[in-house]
Amino acid sequence: MTLRRMATAGVLAAVVAATLGAVSASAGGPRPPATQDQSLRGLAARNGLYFGTAVDAAAYAGASDPQYTSMVDSQFSTVTPENVMKWESLEPTRGTYDWTAADTFVENAARNHQLVRGHVLTWYSQLPGWLTTGIQDGSIDGPQLRALLHKHITDVVAHFRGKIWQWDVVNEAVSDPWETPPAIHLGGNTGSLKQKFADLLGPGYVADAFRWARAADPKALLFYNDYNIEAFGDGGPGDKTQFVYDLVKRLRAQGVPIDGVGSQGHLSTQYGNYDVLAVADALRRFTDLGVAVALTEVDARSLTKDAADPAKDAAGADLNARDQASAYNYHVLLQACLLNAHCLSFTVWGFTDKYSWIPNWFKNPPEGSGCLWDAAYHPKKSLRTVQGDLAAAGPPLVQPRVPQKPRR
Ligand code: XIL
Numbered sequence: 001m002t003l004r005r006m007a008t009a010g011v012l013a014a015v016v017a018a019t020l021g022a023v024s025a026s027a028g029g030p031r032p033p034a035t036q037d038q039s040l041r042g043l044a045a046r047n048g049l050y051f052g053t054a055v056d057a058a059a060y061a062g063a064s065d066p067q068y069t070s071m072v073d074s075q076f077s078t079v080t081p082e083n084v085m086k087w088e089s090l091e092p093t094r095g096t097y098d099w100t101a102a103d104t105f106v107e108n109a110a111r112n113h114q115l116v117r118g119h120v121l122t123w124y125s126q127l128p129g130w131l132t133t134g135i136q137d138g139s140i141d142g143p144q145l146r147a148l149l150h151k152h153i154t155d156v157v158a159h160f161r162g163k164i165w166q167w168d169v170v171n172e173a174v175s176d177p178w179e180t181p182p183a184i185h186l187g188g189n190t191g192s193l194k195q196k197f198a199d200l201l202g203p204g205y206v207a208d209a210f211r212w213a214r215a216a217d218p219k220a221l222l223f224y225n226d227y228n229i230e231a232f233g234d235g236g237p238g239d240k241t242q243f244v245y246d247l248v249k250r251l252r253a254q255g256v257p258i259d260g261v262g263s264q265g266h267l268s269t270q271y272g273n274y275d276v277l278a279v280a281d282a283l284r285r286f287t288d289l290g291v292a293v294a295l296t297e298v299d300a301r302s303l304t305k306d307a308a309d310p311a312k313d314a315a316g317a318d319l320n321a322r323d324q325a326s327a328y329n330y331h332v333l334l335q336a337c338l339l340n341a342h343c344l345s346f347t348v349w350g351f352t353d354k355y356s357w358i359p360n361w362f363k364n365p366p367e368g369s370g371c372l373w374d375a376a377y378h379p380k381k382s383l384r385t386v387q388g389d390l391a392a393a394g395p396p397l398v399q400p401r402v403p404q405k406p407r408r
Helices: 010-027 040-045 057-061 066-075 100-111 129-137 142-159 193-201 205-216 240-253 276-287 310-314 319-338 381-392
Strands: 050-055 078-081 115-122 166-171 221-226 260-263 266-268 292-303 343-348
Touching (some): 040 066, 078 100, 129 142, 142 193, 221 292, 276 292, 292 319, 319 343
Parallel strands (some): 078 115, 115 166, 260 292, 266 292
């Protein structure tokens, strides 16, 4: 598939039309809304970019918080199910699928003219209990796991055929430099579930997962998705980005149907910052392989001192420093994406601290405050930064320079 074919037109055209309508009204009619009052989807559409969020299905469905639902619908042009398309959700009992929540998600997205990032087909985590147990206790062997994965990918991709824009076909298959052994490899720590999953399937499973997905839906864009691949390191054995790059390059050379690389973008202000050009360089190296890229799970969290109530503590004395650092991380990832014509979408992993996975996941040390809006839906510095970046990325808000002539 060529990159040209990837530029999906339909939904984007509608959003662009809506946005341009608002702007052209400035010629005679009412003034367009101030930039900060325009939706992220509208601001991004002017640059041909889709702006997305992960959606918490319970919060979306719950009538208790209509603001959450209306913001998902109005702010975003692409959506990712945070959990309801994971294997544990779709097949909690072996052999029995439950499509209910995922189907509802896809229907809602269609109603709101949003493209869907399907998440996720092949991942060692959030597997159903029966499968995790079988992998751990050895009652499911390699050939059995391979057959189960083949069936899972085929059934799930076929079920949603024609309704998914980008599929995360393989997620987090690669180790981290702090794991054992430290040289990056397929799998994780020695003895971990992540390593067992990789070992049982054998090295060819990544290529096969993409082939199985393509066979079940020839039109969906097929992505490899991972974290800590925002920038290259020293290119040595501990450089995860380099490992993923080499993997993708090999897959492309073998004719495996991989269309994109998703850089998750889960950042923390405690680790210092990337810079725009380093991230842009990484994206460019991937797209030079002929694949698209996307920022798929962006958030930028900070240390908190009160695990029970991270939001409260984030309002402490150094609120400004943390908010600024978080905003800067959003800025770096978004600018890098905007600089690459093949960066298709920029998706945040939740948009409000109210439902963010961060405080539940990063407890030691406790972290929080990683989203664009706080837990009370107040805009944060990161939101204003993202809006400003989208506005400044091109016309109509940024106009060509017009040289002035001297009056006399
Ligand atoms: C997270 C969800 O946000 C949580 O609700 C869930 O408990 C654990 O998984 N990388 C991924 C996502 O690819 O699927 C993860 O989502 C976050 C890290």
